[in-house]
Amino acid sequence: MLQGWVIVLASFLYLGFLFAIAWYADHRADTGRSLISNPVVYALSLGVYCTTWTFYGSVGRAAASGIGFLPIYLGPTLLFALAGFILHKMIRVAKANRITSIADFVASRYGKSQLLGGLVTVIAVVGVIPYIALQLKAVSNSFAILSSYPEIIMPATAGAVPLFQDSALYVAMILAAFTILFGTRHLDATERHEGMVAAIAVESIVKLAAFLAVGIFVVWGIHEGVGDIFAQAAAVPEVARRLATADSPAAYGTWGTLIFLSLFASLLLPRQFQIAVVENVDAKHLSRAVWMFPLYLFLINLFVLPVALAGMLHFQGAGVDADTFVLTLPMAHQHEALALFVYIGGLSAATGMVIVETIALSTMVCNDLVMPALLRLPILGLAAREDLSGLLLEIRRWAIAVILGLGYLYFRVAGEAYALVSIGLISFAAVAQFAPVVIGGLFWKGGTRDGALAGLAVGFVLWAYTLLLPSFAKSGWLPDGFIAHGLFGIELLRPQHLFGLTGLDEITHCLVWSLLANLGAYIGVSLQRTPNVREARQATLFVGGAEAAGMSAWRGSAGVADLLPLASRFLGRERAEDAFFRHARERGLHSMEELPSDTRLVNFAETLLAGAIGSASSRAMVASVVTEEPLGIDEVMNILDEASQVRAYTRELEQKSLELRIATGELREANARLRELDRMKDDFISTVTHELRTPLTSIRAFSEMLHEDPKIDLAQRTRFLAIIVSETVRLSRLINQILDLAKLESGRAEWTVAAVDVGEVIREAADSLTVLFAEKRVMLDLDQCAAGLSVMADRDRLMQVMVNLLSNALKFVPEDSGCVKVGAGGTTDEVRVSVTDNGPGIHAADHEVIFDKFRQGSGTTDVLTDKPQGTGLGLPISRQIVEYFNGRLWVESTPGSGATFVFTLPRQAGDNSQTAHEDAAAGQGPKHNDN
Amino acid sequence: MIRTRLVAQRLAFLFLVGCFFFNYPLLSVFNRGGDFFGLPPLYAWLMGSWLALIVLMAQVVEGKKD
Numbered sequence: 001m002l003q004g005w006v007i008v009l010a011s012f013l014y015l016g017f018l019f020a021i022a023w024y025a026d027h028r029a030d031t032g033r034s035l036i037s038n039p040v041v042y043a044l045s046l047g048v049y050c051t052t053w054t055f056y057g058s059v060g061r062a063a064a065s066g067i068g069f070l071p072i073y074l075g076p077t078l079l080f081a082l083a084g085f086i087l088h089k090m091i092r093v094a095k096a097n098r099i100t101s102i103a104d105f106v107a108s109r110y111g112k113s114q115l116l117g118g119l120v121t122v123i124a125v126v127g128v129i130p131y132i133a134l135q136l137k138a139v140s141n142s143f144a145i146l147s148s149y150p151e152i153i154m155p156a157t158a159g160a161v162p163l164f165q166d167s168a169l170y171v172a173m174i175l176a177a178f179t180i181l182f183g184t185r186h187l188d189a190t191e192r193h194e195g196m197v198a199a200i201a202v203e204s205i206v207k208l209a210a211f212l213a214v215g216i217f218v219v220w221g222i223h224e225g226v227g228d229i230f231a232q233a234a235a236v237p238e239v240a241r242r243l244a245t246a247d248s249p250a251a252y253g254t255w256g257t258l259i260f261l262s263l264f265a266s267l268l269l270p271r272q273f274q275i276a277v278v279e280n281v282d283a284k285h286l287s288r289a290v291w292m293f294p295l296y297l298f299l300i301n302l303f304v305l306p307v308a309l310a311g312m313l314h315f316q317g318a319g320v321d322a323d324t325f326v327l328t329l330p331m332a333h334q335h336e337a338l339a340l341f342v343y344i345g346g347l348s349a350a351t352g353m354v355i356v357e358t359i360a361l362s363t364m365v366c367n368d369l370v371m372p373a374l375l376r377l378p379i380l381g382l383a384a385r386e387d388l389s390g391l392l393l394e395i396r397r398w399a400i401a402v403i404l405g406l407g408y409l410y411f412r413v414a415g416e417a418y419a420l421v422s423i424g425l426i427s428f429a430a431v432a433q434f435a436p437v438v439i440g441g442l443f444w445k446g447g448t449r450d451g452a453l454a455g456l457a458v459g460f461v462l463w464a465y466t467l468l469l470p471s472f473a474k475s476g477w478l479p480d481g482f483i484a485h486g487l488f489g490i491e492l493l494r495p496q497h498l499f500g501l502t503g504l505d506e507i508t509h510c511l512v513w514s515l516l517a518n519l520g521a522y523i524g525v526s527l528q529r530t531p532n533v534r535e536a537r538q539a540t541l542f543v544g545g546a547e548a549a550g551m552s553a554w555r556g557s558a559g560v561a562d563l564l565p566l567a568s569r570f571l572g573r574e575r576a577e578d579a580f581f582r583h584a585r586e587r588g589l590h591s592m593e594e595l596p597s598d599t600r601l602v603n604f605a606e607t608l609l610a611g612a613i614g615s616a617s618s619r620a621m622v623a624s625v626v627t628e629e630p631l632g633i634d635e636v637m638n639i640l641d642e643a644s645q646v647r648a649y650t651r652e653l654e655q656k657s658l659e660l661r662i663a664t665g666e667l668r669e670a671n672a673r674l675r676e677l678d679r680m681k682d683d684f685i686s687t688v689t690h691e692l693r694t695p696l697t698s699i700r701a702f703s704e705m706l707h708e709d710p711k712i713d714l715a716q717r718t719r720f721l722a723i724i725v726s727e728t729v730r731l732s733r734l735i736n737q738i739l740d741l742a743k744l745e746s747g748r749a750e751w752t753v754a755a756v757d758v759g760e761v762i763r764e765a766a767d768s769l770t771v772l773f774a775e776k777r778v779m780l781d782l783d784q785c786a787a788g789l790s791v792m793a794d795r796d797r798l799m800q801v802m803v804n805l806l807s808n809a810l811k812f813v814p815e816d817s818g819c820v821k822v823g824a825g826g827t828t829d830e831v832r833v834s835v836t837d838n839g840p841g842i843h844a845a846d847h848e849v850i851f852d853k854f855r856q857g858s859g860t861t862d863v864l865t866d867k868p869q870g871t872g873l874g875l876p877i878s879r880q881i882v883e884y885f886n887g888r889l890w891v892e893s894t895p896g897s898g899a900t901f902v903f904t905l906p907r908q909a910g911d912n913s914q915t916a917h918e919d920a921a922a923g924q925g926p927k928h929n930d931n
Numbered sequence: 932m933i934r935t936r937l938v939a940q941r942l943a944f945l946f947l948v949g950c951f952f953f954n955y956p957l958l959s960v961f962n963r964g965g966d967f968f969g970l971p972p973l974y975a976w977l978m979g980s981w982l983a984l985i986v987l988m989a990q991v992v993e994g995k996k997d
Contacts, residue, residue, distance in 0.1 A: 066974075067973060067974055067977060070977055071953075074953045074977075077949065077981065078946050078950065080988070081943065081946035081949055081984075081988060082942065082943060082946050083942065084938060084939025084943065085939055085943060088939070225969075226969065227968070227970070230966065230969055230970060230971065231969065234966075252954070252955035252958065252959070255954070255958070256954050256955065259953060259954070287993075288992070288993075290942065290989075290992045291986075291989035291992060292989075294981075294984075294985045294988065295985050295989075298978075298981055298982060298985060302978075305974060
């Protein structure tokens with residue numbers, strides 16, 4: 001059943017199926033119903049991390065070193081535990097700046113440097129080529145092995161097969177064609193490939209299912225569970241050695257190195273960056289991937305060790321490569337369908353990797369290497385060409401073909417000398433060189449373009465010298481003398497024992513030197529100078545995160561007329577116009593002709609172009625049409641840079657000074673109040689003095705008259721003595737009231753609060769004044785006083801209020817015809833008492849004034865003669881008392897028709913009296929029933 | 932959600948826990964003969980703690996938002 005043509009047909013059917021999925025996903029994306037905008041799809045697509053290295057190579061690695069295959073998957077797990085700090089930030093930054101690849105990311109971070117973008121691209125291409133070779137080797141081997149079914153024959157080494165009979169060559173060509181179809185059908189301004197991501201997610205499911213199927217078959221089909229395999233393995237000494245042992249400090253060191261290495265690789269490999277960052281639809285999807293992607297890794301590794309052990313037990317000494325156990329175990333047990341499924345799973349793993357990796361690399365090669373170079377060559381006249389979008393696609397297609405060609409070449413040259421995993425690790429070590437500039441660039445603002453260039457260059461050279469060249473030498477392609485004796489025979493320069501460093505495996509050895517030198521050069525060279533304006537701006541964008549995005553670097557302007565043709569040349573007319581139109585709509589305009597020639601438009605065009613040709617090229621292209629204003633943007637940016645540092649400080653100062661201003665205002669107000677009070681106190685004292693002097697003067701005058709003239713007749717003498725007595729009474733009352741008021745105002749007054757019958761108080765007050773009313777022949781009417789009105793108050797004080805109001809009324813009513821009416825009534829809440837007279841009334845302007853101390857109604861200026869009984873303190877004291885009990889005292893009057901003084905008291909003493917109660921004598925405060 | 936600082940910090944804490952779980956010296960504790968429910972102790976420890984870490988990470992990001 002498993003003839004060659006069946007396998008080929010199955011392969012093509014599978015590839016066709018993938019293509020259909022991609023087509024459908026693209027179609028859905030075009031109609032706005034994205035298939036991949038889903039956290040599960042995102043997590044699955046991250047499974048592109050698992051290539052044939054995982055699918056076939058892990059078992060081989062496990063057969064060679066027990067659990068040695070695991071760190072490659074523990075590293076990414078740990079990376080995703082740091083997702084909140086690293087990945088999330090990268091995604092946000094990449095989205096804000098339309099980053100299209102890791103080269104673009106690095107170039108953009110360090111001032112949109114074309115040179116840096118180019119260097120990253122070179123490192124990525126050279127570094128990843130062994131990894132691509134690994135896929136070719138795995139697919140062609142699995143094809144060869146499967147097609148020899150039912151026999152199990154290891155394929156001949158590639159070098160021994162003539163070129164055109166080498167299945168790996170055809171695999172490379174088919175994969176190239178397939179990738180070109182997949183990734184370069186049209187140019188996307190955002191460099192996102194919905195269809196590809198959907199296909200990758202499906203491939204992740206296929207390879208996981210295939211591996212789990214093999215695992216289940218091996219564990220429960222061939223053996224009787226995991227325990228059985230381990231028990232059998234333990235019985236065979238040769239196999240038992242592989243049982244999960246790390247037996248030296250160096251082994252632990254290697255183990256730790258691999259975790260660390262894979263942590264970076266799962267972030268920095270071009271395809272990982274492409275899927276995790278560039279193709280990410282929504283940063284929120286990351287939170288699901290945080291556990292789902294590690295879980296995927298866990299599942300795909302679940303059966304690795306059991307399968308490896310089972311393979312070793314089954315094929316002891318049969319010369320079967322452990323890298324092929326996944327395929328050869330089902331074959332050995334005549335499970336054709338399972339074997340075919342495994343083959344398809346391996347194909348999945350390989351195609352997924354190759355497609356994403358080469359698309360990512362081709363984008364980098366095109367945007368960061370070829371286009372910048374072509375645009376600089378004036379001979380080609382590209383800068384003036386109308387439509388470059390076709391050219392861009394052409395470059396990418398060629399880049400894909402060339403990269404796969406190089407992969408094949410590496411496979412032919414060096415592929416046979418290594419196991420799958422060892423080849424992959426060479427690539428991991430290469431992309432680990434990006435770690436300092438990428439991670440450093442995200443968190444350290446001081447990195448400069450020169451530092452990044454130096455770090456990358458040094459790291460790359462050391463990587464090539466200690467890892468890549470030895471891999472060529474081992475396959476005999478380079479003379480291996482330089483491994484054993486060092487370059488030019490200098491012992492210290494032996495690539496795998498550089499400067500005499502021994503005791504490490506080759507990967508750890510390479511990483512120690514290359515990363516140390518890389519980091520040292522990056523930091524050391526960066527610190528040679530402060531970042532220039534452009535670097536500083538990009539540093540702000542990357543380190544500061546999203547809030548800094550949207551800052552404009554352009555001081556110049558260009559109109560739609562300049563920018564649209566520019567964009568059209570790279571994106572094609574239709575797409576460019578569409579994007580400009582959408583931009584106009586976002587800004588609330590109806591057509592793109594209305595777009596103003598401002599920096600915002602220039603920024604928009606730059607970001608748009610960056611999606612197609614990379615940020616560095618985009619900047620160069622836009623600069624060619626933007627007329628920047630001559631005065632140094634550098635100086636302005638310098639100022640801005642300093643300003644931004646000072647800004648935080650300033651904000652703090654502003655905050656402080658605001659607080660100070662508020663405090664000052666409050667103090668000024670308090671001061672003004674104090675001054676006012678001081679003035680009032682002075683006024684009060686002078687008034688009091690005046691009030692006291694008046695009766696004193698008259699007492700003294702009459703006393704002196706009596707004293708000096710003994711011959712005054714009796715009638716006169718009696719009259720004078722009566723005046724003296726009356727003035728003395730007045731004086732003592734005045735002094736009493738002043739003391740009383742002072743007490744009230746200072747809160748030292750004593751209050752005895754109890755239930756008081758208002759009617760009783762009114763009658764008592766009236767009784768005490770009966771004589772005075774009778775003397776002046778004034779009628780006092782108490783008929784409208786309701787009975788049984790009770791309030792919580794101080795009886796004596798309330799009495800004082802009533803007496804004040806009644807005597808006040810008495811003062812103003814005419815003699816003989818005067819009439820004073822007292823009314824009292826109440827609601828459930830309050831009691832209301834009114835005292836109405838038929839005196840001259842009070843002007844509206846004086847309604848409040850009369851409650852001030854020593855002030856009386858207008859027309860009563862001459863206190864001594866006209867109102868001999870008034871002190872001007874009765875009403876203020878009354879008001880103080882009423883208000884103490886939360887009541888109100890006021891006057892209603894129209895001049896000519898008398899006045900009515902009204903006060904109300906709540907039936908329950910309120911809060912105010914509660915606070916005042918603290919000043920009152922202990923235990924004599926108001927009783928509260930309501931709380 | 933990763934956006935909240937607390938969740939990011941909890942995850943970072945799990946990162947440290949994972950670094951400890953998956954490395955020397957803790958590994959040397961399990962690196963011995965014998966078996967643990969039929970599995971080599973080191974293998975059982977790595978797979979078990981790995982799964983536990985994944986479950987904890989899931990709990991942190993999918994747990995109730997606060």
